[in-house]
Amino acid sequence: MKSANTPTHEQTLCLPEEPPGDVTAGLDWARDDHAVSVVDHRGREIDRCMIEHTAEGLRALLTFLARNNATEVAIERPDGPVIDTLLDAGITVVVISPNQVKNIRRRYGSSGNKDDRFDAFVLADTLRTDRARLRPLVPDRDDTIALRRACRARKDLIAHRIATGNQLRAHLRNALPATIGLFKDIDSDIALSFLERFDTQDKLDWLTPTRLGTWLRKQGYSGRTSSTVLHTKILAAPRGPEGDFATALATITASHVAVLRTLQAQTRTLEKHIDQQLTTHPDAHIFTSLPRSGRVRAARLLAEIGDCRSRFPTPEALICLAGAAPSTRQSGRIRVVGFRWSCDKQLRDAVTDFAADSIKANPWAAHLYQQARTRGHDHPHAVRILARAWLTIIWHCWQDHVPYNPSKHRALQPYLTPENKAA
Known part of the structure; x- marks a missing residue:
């Protein structure tokens, strides 16, 4: 398999160091209406409004952003009519998860109160201050969605x-x-x-x-x-x-x-x-080549990982989002390694479902799983350990647009019988 540094990999998209027009916007999504806030380069709110979740309201949103020269919007969710409207208008969308917003909110006060208009300001100001750690949303293809x-x-x-x-x-x-x-x-x-x-x-x-x-x-x-x-x-x-x-x-x-x-x-x-749908997807050959992936399981893996390679510049980025890597907290001599609660639950479910079944067809996977059980881990933990190993392999295949090839999987070779190697 090719190295992670091969030129075939797409480069990670980054935000410019300074926001265009020296303004950033934040949008707090709700069911019936949405709060929008615009801040300048000093973090001062220069305008705000509430828009209804209607066709007319979405047109008003674009008018409001254009009036304030805002071309970047931070929001908490990655899909839906609002996202489609913003992307179609050429506006850069940055997704900041609700958990991040909950923690960032403490910067601005210790009360912990929740207010949609205030959260819109927090999103806009975070887009201004934390640009180096944020990435613009690059949506998957329509067939992947x-x-x-x-x-x-x-x-x-x-x-x-x-x-x-x-x-x-x-x-x-x-x-x-x-x-x-x-x-x-x-x-x-x-x-x-x-x-x-x-x-x-x-x-x-x-x-x-x-x-x-x-x-x-x-x-x-x-x-x-x-x-x-x-x-x-x-x-x-x-x-x-x-x-x-x-x-x-x-x-x-x-x-x-x-x-x-x-x-x-x-x-x-x-x-x-x-x-x-899987038959016509250009990435189908990658995921259907995995052991015991079948059709539905391969489709789930493909759909949850997506097709935007720049979203995961390293295997670790994919592994962390899938919740297959433990969460480590360290202070002084105290170091705690625990379950990663903050992750994409749908992706983790798809990956662990595949990993748990792969032990029936892949001796390398069966060995890793058994090693984890021997060390005292329960079944779910052992499956997550195996899923982490599989995600590294899947990431390389996915980035290089090649199917999984057991003969090129070096770690698998010691566990293959002569008959399997000949095949």
């Missing part, structure tokens, strides 16, 4: 499906205990089909091993558990209500099942859409 939103939407649907499955399980403990644990997953196709057909204790009582076996064959059941074993589980479980009360509870069961069916269908639709 669309892929990111599709991946996050799929993740949200899965979270809803898990929550609905838990609600269904809690309901069945009282309505139909025999169906809990009958199949591996309560939201699997076979489990939902079973609940649609046998939604009361009376219908379960009708079953025999032969009748259950016949029904399972019609459903194309591929599980290894025989109908006799499944029927024994049904008989051994506590009985549910019968009669009219059971029928009333079955209506609730049907509602949960219908929601799960819908979530499953929409998740599959999104996965097909994600697969199509």
Whole structure:
């Protein structure tokens, strides 16, 4: 793999030493309206206003900035209609995270009060004073942003499906205990089909091993558990209500099942859409080459890392944003190394998900993970250690626009068998 200093890497974008026009602006984002502040080169607020979150309000924002010759705006979030409006107008946008703003606010007073107009001033003044540590926002390509939103939407649907499955399980403990644990997953196709057909204790009582076996064959059941074993589980479980009360509870069961069916269908639709988006993305070959990355996992990694190479000038920048590096605090002889809470949670989830599964296909990854466990780290910590190592490799591949090649991964070679090396 190429060195991090090869000329193929894009240079980091920096702000000019002095703001154009000697003014900087800050915008505090809210749902319905936004506070805007403009400060001069001495840190004095020279103008402020409130704009509504409407098309007319965004046009007024551009007019306000032009009137004050402000071409740089600090803001707390990196996307949305306001960001699009500013970038389309050629205005430099600098993102300062809410955590940073919370800490910087202490410069201006110890009360800790929160006020949108004051935060807009803090953002503008921070853009004036901390220019060397800030970077202008360079947005990802539209196809990368669309892929990111599709991946996050799929993740949200899965979270809803898990929550609905838990609600269904809690309901069945009282309505139909025999169906809990009958199949591996309560939201699997076979489990939902079973609940649609046998939604009361009376219908379960009708079953025999032969009748259950016949029904399972019609459903194309591929599980290894025989109908006799499944029927024994049904008989051994506590009985549910019968009669009219059971029928009333079955209506609730049907509602949960219908929601799960819908979530499953929409998740599959999104996965097909994600697969199509990934196929046409120019960086797809980098992330699909990683071990056990698959399609959806590769898409998540690509989407969360993005396509703007200048955003991460070093592997450490990517590692820290992903929360894979510990946070170190030192004062005198006291040194504390702890979990990094401030990071991109979506990126960390995507990277740790990949790293945790990579140990099944990559012996180098499995060795690093096992070493961490041997040192006494729990599973999440060991996965983060492995994720940190993987991010260095991913960064080099990403910066050089090349796929991951196991034969060029030197650290992997000692763990490969002769057969794998030959392949």
